Amino acid sequence: MLKIEDVSMTFNENTPDEKKALQRINLELEKGEFVTVIGSNGAGKSTLMNVISGSLIPDVGDVYINDQNVVHLPEYKRSKMIGRVFQDPMAGTAPSMTIEENLAMAYARDKKRKLVPGVNKKRKDHFREYLETLNLGLEDRLNAKVGFLSGGERQALSLLMATFTEPYILLLDEHTAALDPSRAELITKITKDVVAKFGLTTMMVTHNMQQALDLGDRLFMMDKGQIIFDIKGEEKQNLTIKNLLDEFQRIRGKQIESDRAVLG
Amino acid sequence: MLIALFGAVESGVIYAIMALGVYLSFRVLDFPDLTVDGSFVTGAGISAILIVNGTSPVIATLIGALAGFIAGCLTGLLHTAGKINALLAGILMMIALYSINLRFMGQPTVSLLNESTLISQIQSAWASTGIDTGLNAVLQALGADRVPTTWGIFIVMTVLTVVIKFLLDYFLKTEIGLAIRATGDNQKMIRSLSANTNFLIIVGIGLSNALVALSGALVGQLGGFANLNMGIGMIVIGLASVIIGEALFGKKTITRVTLAVILGAIVYRIVVTLALRVDFLESSDLKLITAVLVIAALVTPKVLQARREKKRRLAKRAALVEQKEREASA
Numbered sequence: 001m002l003k004i005e006d007v008s009m010t011f012n013e014n015t016p017d018e019k020k021a022l023q024r025i026n027l028e029l030e031k032g033e034f035v036t037v038i039g040s041n042g043a044g045k046s047t048l049m050n051v052i053s054g055s056l057i058p059d060v061g062d063v064y065i066n067d068q069n070v071v072h073l074p075e076y077k078r079s080k081m082i083g084r085v086f087q088d089p090m091a092g093t094a095p096s097m098t099i100e101e102n103l104a105m106a107y108a109r110d111k112k113r114k115l116v117p118g119v120n121k122k123r124k125d126h127f128r129e130y131l132e133t134l135n136l137g138l139e140d141r142l143n144a145k146v147g148f149l150s151g152g153e154r155q156a157l158s159l160l161m162a163t164f165t166e167p168y169i170l171l172l173d174e175h176t177a178a179l180d181p182s183r184a185e186l187i188t189k190i191t192k193d194v195v196a197k198f199g200l201t202t203m204m205v206t207h208n209m210q211q212a213l214d215l216g217d218r219l220f221m222m223d224k225g226q227i228i229f230d231i232k233g234e235e236k237q238n239l240t241i242k243n244l245l246d247e248f249q250r251i252r253g254k255q256i257e258s259d260r261a262v263l264g
Numbered sequence: 265m266l267i268a269l270f271g272a273v274e275s276g277v278i279y280a281i282m283a284l285g286v287y288l289s290f291r292v293l294d295f296p297d298l299t300v301d302g303s304f305v306t307g308a309g310i311s312a313i314l315i316v317n318g319t320s321p322v323i324a325t326l327i328g329a330l331a332g333f334i335a336g337c338l339t340g341l342l343h344t345a346g347k348i349n350a351l352l353a354g355i356l357m358m359i360a361l362y363s364i365n366l367r368f369m370g371q372p373t374v375s376l377l378n379e380s381t382l383i384s385q386i387q388s389a390w391a392s393t394g395i396d397t398g399l400n401a402v403l404q405a406l407g408a409d410r411v412p413t414t415w416g417i418f419i420v421m422t423v424l425t426v427v428i429k430f431l432l433d434y435f436l437k438t439e440i441g442l443a444i445r446a447t448g449d450n451q452k453m454i455r456s457l458s459a460n461t462n463f464l465i466i467v468g469i470g471l472s473n474a475l476v477a478l479s480g481a482l483v484g485q486l487g488g489f490a491n492l493n494m495g496i497g498m499i500v501i502g503l504a505s506v507i508i509g510e511a512l513f514g515k516k517t518i519t520r521v522t523l524a525v526i527l528g529a530i531v532y533r534i535v536v537t538l539a540l541r542v543d544f545l546e547s548s549d550l551k552l553i554t555a556v557l558v559i560a561a562l563v564t565p566k567v568l569q570a571r572r573e574k575k576r577r578l579a580k581r582a583a584l585v586e587q588k589e590r591e592a593s594a
Binding site: 053074075077093097101119 | 434435437438439440441442443445446449450452453454455456457458459460461
């Protein structure tokens with residue numbers, strides 16, 4: 001479903017600030033696979049996400065979605081196939097527009113936008129059904145402006161908007177990091193449910209090791225622009241935080257220092 | 265006095281079309297577009313020169329609006345493809361249009377006095393209906409000593425403006441319209457929902473300037489001439505209409521704001537007309553009056569809000585003191 005071949009990306013090349021964000025990344029995700037990505041700050045997780053979504057064009061390498069090379073497809077065209085949820089709960093929704101209008105925009109994602117009303121009776125019923133699955137009571141507030149919702153509610157709505165058109169790929173970029181623990185837990189649960197419900201091929205970046213272990217059926221550990229550890233199936237299910245830290249030390253010959261607190 | 269106010273409302277309704285255009289760029293797309301000063305003249309100038317050369321006034325007016333659309337699209341292109349700051353893109357286009365408008369018009373002023381214009385056609389068609397006599401009889405019964413020469417322009421232009429308002433309302437709720445609104449609200453988000461924001465900005469600014477140019481074409485025909493300098497300060501008048509309208513009539517929903525903008529344009533004309541009747545103000549003070557109006561419309565709601573808040577807090581504080589006293593005595 002998603003294949004990345006020999007993708008490299010360097011920022012500020014040939015300057016003292018040169019940063020090799022991605023170094024010959026190769027990976028392949030099967031349809032329905034749910035991979036969590038961990039790694040310290042600057043490991044290249046976000047760059048990888050941005051290369052897949054099209055916000056960044058890699059220096060070299062190719063990105064295939066559903067066997068189509070999309071590396072030169074502009075972001076807005078690629079996003080027909082990709083659902084995304086950002087870290088900032090404010091980033092995924094339009095605050096001055098209503099809940100139903102936001103959903104209508106997400107609904108039009110994989111279609112050609114036309115001069116027909118974005119919200120109609122039939123769609124409204126659809127939206128209400130989808131919102132009910134969140135259990136946040138948003139289905140009764142279709143005409144409320146999204147700006148009045150709390151961060152957790154907005155993130156839940158973003159998640160719904162990113163998934164209900166069943167995109168080929170779902171990208172989650174630390175989408176629970178800006179929420180309080182109970183809200184983060186709620187969003188994590190919703191994530192689990194929707195990914196399972198639609199069988200979405202998902203890549204989730206997280207700083208929370210426990211979350212990376214609990215969710216998904218595959219795990220990448222990134223460091224210095226490389227995927228240094230890739231584990232799936234039963235092995236992944238039996239993984240513990242200690243295993244992960246030991247593994248990092250074995251591969252890199254040093255401990256995870258600065259981010260250890262965050263990662264735990 | 266009555267005649268002057270009638271004239272103010274009459275032209276206010278036409279300027280309202282321009283204000284709707286400014287609303288589309290300034291509020292919906294969050295794009296402070298200064299092209300307006302130029303595209304207003306483009307609409308007036310091109311339609312005027314076409315009329316003088318014998319084109320039918322309806323076609324000439326539509327071509328004027330189309331020219332505004334193209335000018336707006338160019339500003340949008342400068343901003344999106346050229347990655348030029350929105351303000352600067354508008355200023356560049358405004359300056360360029362000054363020369364372009366002069367090229368089209370051939371001279372700084374094109375007179376329409378002896379031409380058959382959309383306005384004169386409406387006037388003569390209207391006169392044959394005889395509705396004026398009835399309306400004026402009502403006015404005279406109410407005690408007016410002088411009555412408007414024609415109601416036709418006012419009524420037809422009101423219908424046109426309201427039709428444009430409803431079309432705009434509808435458009436902003438379509439799938440494309442929603443995407444345009446989201447482009448002004450959260451570009452990152454709507455791009456992640458597969459909208460080509462560059463295209464939407466270009467089309468949106470194009471439509472905005474089409475409305476501005478349409479308004480310019482009608483204003484030119486109403487006044488009987490198109491002048492190279494008639495667009496100076498137009499953006500501020502547009503902003504004044506939007507801001508006054510929103511402050512007086514609310515901005516809760518799209519339908520409400522577009523109505524507020526139209527009423528704002530009319531209120532603006534009325535206030536200016538009244539201000540110019542004050543003895544010590546001269547017509548050259550018009551721009552100053554406009555600036556003061558916009559400042560007042562921007563500042564007053566905030567001051568009122570702050571005062572309300574203060575009152576509310578004082579009331580709460582008094583209530584707390586009272587409650588404490590009650591608790592102490594109990």
